[in-house]
Amino acid sequence: MEYIFEGIVRAIELLLTGNEETYSAVFVTLKASTMSMIGSLALGIPCGFLLGYFDFPGKKQVRALVDTLLALPTVVVGLFVYAFVSYRGPLGEMQLLFTIPGIALAQTILVLPIVISLTATAVESLDKRLRSTLMALGARGKQIAIASILEARYAVMIAAVTAYGRAVSEVGISMMIGGNIKWHTRTITTAIALETGKGEFSMGIALGIVLLTLAFTVNALLTILKKRST
Amino acid sequence: MEYIFEGIVRAIELLLTGNEETYSAVFVTLKASTMSMIGSLALGIPCGFLLGYFDFPGKKQVRALVDTLLALPTVVVGLFVYAFVSYRGPLGEMQLLFTIPGIALAQTILVLPIVISLTATAVESLDKRLRSTLMALGARGKQIAIASILEARYAVMIAAVTAYGRAVSEVGISMMIGGNIKWHTRTITTAIALETGKGEFSMGIALGIVLLTLAFTVNALLTILKKRST
Amino acid sequence: MSETPLYRINNLKYRYENGRFLLHIPEFAIARGASIGIVGPNGGGKTTLLKILALLEDPDEGTVYFDGTKVDRTNDAMKRSVTMLLQEAYLLKRTVFENVAYGLKVRNEKQGLTEKVHRTLHMVGLPPDEFAQRRWHQLSGGEAQRVALASRLIINPRVLIMDEPTASVDQRSAVLIKDAVNTMREQFNTTLIVASHDLIWLNTVASQVFRVYEGRITGLASDNVIDGPWNPESDGLWKKVLPDGQVMFSATPPGDSAAKALLNPSDIVLAKAQPDGRDGLSARNIIRGTVTLLSEENHSKKVLATIDLGGLSVISRITRRAAESLHILPGTPIFVIFKASSLRWE
Amino acid sequence: MSETPLYRINNLKYRYENGRFLLHIPEFAIARGASIGIVGPNGGGKTTLLKILALLEDPDEGTVYFDGTKVDRTNDAMKRSVTMLLQEAYLLKRTVFENVAYGLKVRNEKQGLTEKVHRTLHMVGLPPDEFAQRRWHQLSGGEAQRVALASRLIINPRVLIMDEPTASVDQRSAVLIKDAVNTMREQFNTTLIVASHDLIWLNTVASQVFRVYEGRITGLASDNVIDGPWNPESDGLWKKVLPDGQVMFSATPPGDSAAKALLNPSDIVLAKAQPDGRDGLSARNIIRGTVTLLSEENHSKKVLATIDLGGLSVISRITRRAAESLHILPGTPIFVIFKASSLRWE
Amino acid sequence: VIGIGSYAVAAEHVLKMATTTSTDNTGLLDYLAPTFRAETGIDLRWVSVGTGKALELGKNCDVDVLLVHAPDAEMQYVADGHGVDRRQIMYNDFVFIGPKNDPCAVKGRSAMETLKTIASQKGLFASRGDNSGTHKQELILWAEAEIPVPDKEPWYIQTGQGMLNTITIASERNAYTMTDRGTFIKYEANWRGNPPLVILVEGDKSLRNQYSVIAVNPKQCSNVKYDLASKFRAWMTLPKTQQLIGDFKLLGIQLFVPNAHEK
C-alpha cells in the first residue's frame, strides 16, 4: 500500500527535479508516440472513412477482421515487426531495430485497428442525410471524405485519443523492437516494467504518474486545438 | 522471418490437436476477460451515459480525466491493484492475488476508461432531438438512459469490442496479479510473454494466432447477437 | 376550482445562449380544454414557447403554473400529463410499432398494447399491416411525421402540444389528423396547443389563434401586420409606401419608424369601385388590390378575403351578405378601405 | 438540338429493399427551362423521383437521359449541374456562412464569396448581420430550412430540385422564396422541379403540376382522385358510396373494386339548386356539397372551387363568368354535377 | 476442464513460490514439480519474476518460499528478518559470450580482465541493467576490476530486459555480454547450433551463479505455509533430489550443479 504514496511523492520529485533518466524516457515516449500517431491517423482515418462510408461486398468481413485486430497483443506485433526489421529480415537494411522509428512503426500497426474501427463507426453513425446533402452540394471524392470526418470530428478525435492512450501505454513493442536501451530507446513504460521487475514498486508507480501527466498534457493541448477549430 | 510461418503452422497444430496447455490458457483468458467485461460494461456504460448525457459543472474536467486514463499502462494498474490485494493490502483477506478474479478486477479498472469514454462519445453524438423526444414521450430516469444507449447501440457495441480487445491482449496485469502460474492463471498473453522470453518466437506467434482466433470467435458471436437484436 | 386556468404564465423570460432572441410573456393563461393555435413568422418564438409549455425547457425568469401549481420539471406525473410533437419529428431507431408503443411502455401500460397501436396507426392513416413492422428509416417524410404524431396520440395526454403537425403531410392526412385530434378533445377534453403556418388548417382545430412575434404574444393571429418604414407627413399623419407605390396613412405616431402596425380584418371595408372623392368618406386609406383567396372562418362563419395590395397581403373579414353583394371572386380587382386611426401599434 | 428535352426517362423502375413500393415511370420528359411541380399523397414517390432526377440515386431498371446523354453518376460535371433541397434539410455542423459557402468552396469558386453568401442570405430573408455567424443549431425550424435553400441557390445550378421547400417556412418567406426562384429562372433559364403539398404556392412557381401517386405519374395534379371501393350496380353502372351516404356512379368498369377514378375539374358543373328530375339532364351524378375555398388558377385565370362532398374533397374549375353568376362563396351549399362517363381509371 | 481440473488440490497443499526466470525458462521446475508432488502431496505453484520482485513478493507475504540467485541481496534479506532458513541448493555458471571474430580478443581471459579489455577498447557490451542476479554479478565484477560502471558510455548497452532478450540485442549489435549458461544453451539451440555469438570466457571462479531456497519468515507473515516451505527446502536438499538436479539436461547438456551439502 505505502509504495503508492511513496510513488506519488517520487513522481513529483522526478518531475520537479528534472531527473535526467526520467526526462530521457519522456522524450523517447513522446517521439515514438507522436510518430506512431501521425502514421496511424494518416493511414487509419482514410481507411476508416472508406470502411464506414461505402458499402461493398465483403465489408462485414473486413469490419470483423479489423475488430479482431483490436485484440492484437503488443508482443505479437513486436514479434511480427521484429521478423522484418531484424538485420536478417527483409527490412534489415533500414536499421530500424532498437530505434525510435522502429518502435513507432510497430506501434502504428498496433493502433491502426483502433483508429480504423472507431473512425468507421463514427462515420457510420453520421446522419443519413449528410451523404445526400454533400452530393447535392457538389462535393466529390476527397471533399466528401473531409466533410464527413469534420462532421464526425468529435468521435474521430476520441478515436485518436484512444489510439494515443494505447500507443503510449504499451510496453511489449517498446521492449521487443526498442530494446529498452537506457538513454536511447527506454520509454516510460519499459522503465516501469524494469523498475517493477527490480521490485522497485514505488518507482513503477512514480513513472506511471509521469506517464499519465504526459498523457494529460497531450490531451489538454488537443482540447485547446479542438476548441479553436470548432 | 521463418518463425512467422512456423508459428502459423504451430497455431493450427495447437488448435487442432487440443493441446492441453494451450486450452488451459484459452480458458483462463476467456474466464478473466468475460468477468472483466461484465464488470466494466456494467459500471462503464451507465457512467458513460451520465457523462455524455448530462451537463454539469466540472464535466469537462471529468472527461479529460477519463481520457487521460486511457493511457493507463497495464503494469501500473497491476501495481496499483497489487497494493490492495496483496496479503498486506486492505483487500488481502479476499485472497485475490494469483487468481482469475484478481486478474478480472484489475482488467476492469484498465478498460473502464475505454468503456466510459467511448460510451460518452456515442451518447453525445446522438441526434439532439432524441432527448426532447424521449422526455415528451414520458420516459424518465433509467428509461431515458436505456433508450439513449439503444439508439447508440452500434457505437456502444464497438466500445465494448475495443475494451474487450484491450482486456484480452493485455499482459502486465495478468503477470503481476495472476502470476502466470501454469494450469491456473496462465493466460494466452502471459504464455506468449513466457515463450518469447525463452526465445520460442514461433510459439509466441502461434499463441498470438490462437488469441486472435479466440477474439474473432467472440466478435462473431457478438455480431450474431447484434443481428438478432436489431 | 374550475376557474384556475390549466396554464398561467407570469412574467416569463427565456433567452438562448449568445443569441439576441428573448421570449418575454408578461401574462398569459390557457384554460382547461382550450384549443389554442399559434402562428407567427419564422424565428418568432413559437417552438420556444411550446417547449416551455411542454415542460421540456425551464424559463430563465418568471413562473409557469400548471394546473394551479408551479411547474416542477422533476415532477414526473406532471411531465407525463403533457406531450409534444416536435417540429422536426425524430423517430427512435426501431420499428414503427415500437415507436408508437414506446409512450405506453414507459408508463407500463402494456394491456391491449397491440390493439391500441394498430388503432392509433389507423387514426393517422397508416394501415398497420403495411407499416407496423417497417423500420424507422423506411418511411417517406409525411409517413414519418404521422408515426411521430401517432406516438403522441396513443398516450392520450391531458395536454397535446403540436409544432407544425401538418408540415409535410398531404391534404387527406391533414384532415385525418384534424379529425383524430377533435375526436380526442371531445372524448377526453384534451387541451390542445398547436403552432402552424397553415392558418386555414389551424382554424379547423383551434378556437383561438395567437400570433407570436419577436418573442412576444402580440394578439390574435387574424390581425394584419404592416411593416415600416413609417415617415411623418406634413398633416400630422404617418405614411408608408407600398411596394407598388400606393400609400397608406396612420393617424397615431409609431414608436419608431420601423414599427409594425396591426390592422384588424374587421376594420377593412371592401369596395368594387373607387368611391369618388374623399369628402363623402371618413376613411383616409383607399387602396387598390386584387382578391387572391376566399375562405371561410370556421367559428364566425364569416368570409375571409385575402387581398394582394401590389406585394402586401392583407386579410379582410366580411359578412357573407356583403361578400355576396360584392360579387367578389379570386382575381377580382377591389378597393380596400380603412381609417387612418384603425392602425394600432404593437 | 433545342428539341432534346433536358430529362428523358425511359421505363424507369426503382424499388426499396424489402418494401412494397415501386416507382415505375414508363416515359417522361422535362424540357429545358421548364418549371415542373409535383404533388401527391404521402408515400406517393415524390422524394424518390426527385432523388433520381437529382442524380442522387440510380434507378434499378430503365434509363434516365440528361441533356441527351445517359445519366452517369460518376460524371462530376453532370452531377454538379443539378442540386436538390432535401425534404428534411440537413445543415453541416458549421456556421450559417460556411453552410451557404460550401457549394462554391467545393467548386473552388472563391471569388467574391462573402459578398455572394450575403446576397443569397438576403434573398431568403435572413439578414447576414444577424445570421451569418450563427452555428447550425442556433436556428428556428424555418430559418434552418431557408439556410439550406440558400446553400442551393448560391450554386446557381442548371437544374434546381426542391422537396417541400416551404414546409416550415412562414408566408412572407414563402413569397420571398417564390420571388428568388422566379428571378433565377428569368436570369439563367434554370430548370425547376418542385414537390410540395402546398398547391396554391406551387401554382405560383410551376407552370405544370404533375401528380405522383403509388409510384406513378398519374397525370396532371388538378385531376380529382376518387378512391374505391366500387361495386357493380344492376344497370351496368359502378357505384361508390360517399362518407355521408350519397352515391357516385361510373359508367366504365374499374380494373378492380379498389381502383381509383380520376375526374377532370373542368368536367364538373356546379349548380346552386338541385336540377329537378334526372330526365332533363344528361349527367348521372348530382351530389350535394359545400364550397370550402375559392382560388384562382395562375395560368388559366379560371376559378378553382374546392367543394366538400361530406368528407370527400373535389375541385371544380369554372370560368369567372360562371362563378360570378353562381354567387358562390366559401360556405355556400352547392350541387356538383358530372357524367358517369367522365370518370376515368388510372 | 482440461488441465485445471486435473490439478485441483486442496488449498492447504499448495505451496507458493517466487523464483527467477532462469529456473522456469530452462524447464527445471517443470521437471522437478511432479516428483515433488508425488512424494510429498504438495502442489508447487511458482511465479517467475526478476529477483528483486521475487524478494518483494516474499516481503509482502504473498508467497511462501523463494528460489533465487543473488547471494548478497539474499543475505541482506535474511538479515532484515524477511526470510529464514536460507539454504544453498545448486549453482550454474556465467559465461562471457561475444562475436565469433572476438574483436576485443578476450577469449580465454579471466572475467575481470575481460571487462577491462572491453572497457579499454570500447567494445560493445550489453548489460542487463535490471538488478537481476546476473546483473548484480556483473556489477561485482566491475567493482573488482576497479572500473566505475560505464553508465553513459555509448558502447555500454543497458537493456533492462531478460537474459535471452539481452543476448538477442547483443547478437543484433555484435556485442559482448555475460550470461548464465542455461540461457546460452537455449539461445544456441534456437540458432540450431550455429549462433552469431559464442562462449569466449568461462570457468572463472568468480563466475559461479549460486541458487538458494529461502523460506518467508513466518514471524512476519502469519499466513505463510512455513511447514510446506520447510518440506520443500528439505526435499530440495535430499540426495535423491540433488541427483535429480544433477541429471537435468537441457538439449543434452547438464545445467545445474547440486551443492546443497557443500560448505
Ligand SMILES: Nc1ncnc2c1ncn2[C@@H]1O[C@H](COP(=O)(O)OP(=O)(O)OP(=O)(O)O)[C@@H](O)[C@H]1O
Ligand atoms: N439554440 C439556439 N441558440 C440561439 N438562438 C436560437 C436557438 N434556437 C432558436 N434560436 C433563435 O430563437 C428564436 C426563436 O426560435 P423558435 O424556434 O422558437 O422560432 P419559431 O417561431 O418556432 O420559428 P419557426 O417558424 O421557424 O419554427 C429565433 O430567432 C432563433 O433564431
Ligand SMILES: Nc1ncnc2c1ncn2[C@@H]1O[C@H](COP(=O)(O)OP(=O)(O)OP(=O)(O)O)[C@@H](O)[C@H]1O
Ligand atoms: N428506405 C426505404 N425503405 C423502404 N421503403 C421506403 C424507404 N423510403 C421510402 N419508402 C417508401 O417508398 C414510398 C415512396 O416514398 P417517398 O419518400 O418517395 O414518398 P413521398 O411522395 O416523397 O412522400 P411524402 O409526401 O411523405 O414526402 C413510400 O411508400 C415509403 O414508405
Ligand SMILES: [Mg+2]
Ligand atoms: Mg419552430
Ligand SMILES: [Mg+2]
Ligand atoms: Mg417526400
